[in-house]
Amino acid sequence: MGRSDGSWAQAMSRKHIVEEEIFTHEYLWRSSSALAELVDANHHLIIPALATTVMAFEAFVNFCGSILLPEQWANEREEFRGQGVDGKLAAIAKQLPMFEFCKGHEPYQSINRLLAFRDFVAHGKVHASTYETQWRDDGRHFRWEHRWDSYLSPDAVAKARCDVRSFCQQLVVAMREESDHLHLLHDAFEGPLASGSGHGAA
Numbered sequence: 001m002g003r004s005d006g007s008w009a010q011a012m013s014r015k016h017i018v019e020e021e022i023f024t025h026e027y028l029w030r031s032s033s034a035l036a037e038l039v040d041a042n043h044h045l046i047i048p049a050l051a052t053t054v055m056a057f058e059a060f061v062n063f064c065g066s067i068l069l070p071e072q073w074a075n076e077r078e079e080f081r082g083q084g085v086d087g088k089l090a091a092i093a094k095q096l097p098m099f100e101f102c103k104g105h106e107p108y109q110s111i112n113r114l115l116a117f118r119d120f121v122a123h124g125k126v127h128a129s130t131y132e133t134q135w136r137d138d139g140r141h142f143r144w145e146h147r148w149d150s151y152l153s154p155d156a157v158a159k160a161r162c163d164v165r166s167f168c169q170q171l172v173v174a175m176r177e178e179s180d181h182l183h184l185l186h187d188a189f190e191g192p193l194a195s196g197s198g199h200g201a202a
Contacts, residue, residue, distance in 0.1 A: 020196030021183075025063050028056035029189040036161060039154045047121060049157045054118040056189065057111060057164045061088050064171055067179050068095045085115060092171075099174035107163035114160050117151050165189060 035049035065088055066073040072091065073079070080087045086103060093101035102108060133141045150156070168188035176184050183191045 016198040018196060018198040020194060022194040023063065023183060023191060025056050025059035026189060026191055026193050028052050028059055030193075032056055032161065036157050039157050043152065043154075046152050046154070046157055050114065050117060050151060050160055051121055053157070053160050053164055054111075054114045057114070057168065058085060060168050060171070060188065061085055061092070063183075064092050064175055067175070067181050067184075068092055096171075096174040096178060098177050099171060107167045110159065110163040111167055114151075114164070 029052075032049055032052040035045050035052060039046050039049055062073065062076065065076065069091060076088070080091070083090075089101050093099055103112065135141050151160075165188055172184060172186075172188050175181075182195065186192075
């Protein structure tokens with residue numbers, strides 16, 4: 001049996017249009033924070049702590065780009081092919097008179113090193129080396145040095161997170177002058193994981 005006109009109208013009135021945003025950078029930053037708290041006790045967590053930190057940074061850059069340049073970010077992989085994060089930040093900086101993007105200065109100089117760390121961790125190649133040394137019976141003629149050695153300490157994790165937060169906070173302040181997006185009411189990486197709103201369907 002079909003619905004009466006009244007029950008059909010009631011069912012239709014329950015339909016809503018929902019708009020939601022899930023903020024990937026917030027999730028990644030919280031993952032980084034959880035790992036950073038454990039690196040003193042377990043040094044194997046340093047690599048994932050740094051990796052999630054740099055991923056949170058990249059996700060934050062994409063968040064900013066999607067607000068300021070939605071058309072470009074709708075196809076950001078093609079739009080910024082071969083330009084990396086530097087290209088994205090340069091495009092964002094053009095929209096932000098209050099923001100100065102200085103690649104060769106701190107804190108971005110340190111973040112650039114962190115991006116390099118991400119690259120050789122993500123691609124996971126064997127790190128091979130050849131060198132001349134003196135034989136020692138205790139085996140100390142082996143160096144066991146890796147490109148990432150300078151990153152692998154709890155202090156390096158703390159510095160990386162401090163530099164990323166500082167740079168992103170500068171972006172937040174500049175973004176507030178150009179956008180009224182509600183997530184910008186929060187300081188960098190201190191916002192909610194998601195937001196949403198809904199209204200009845202027409």
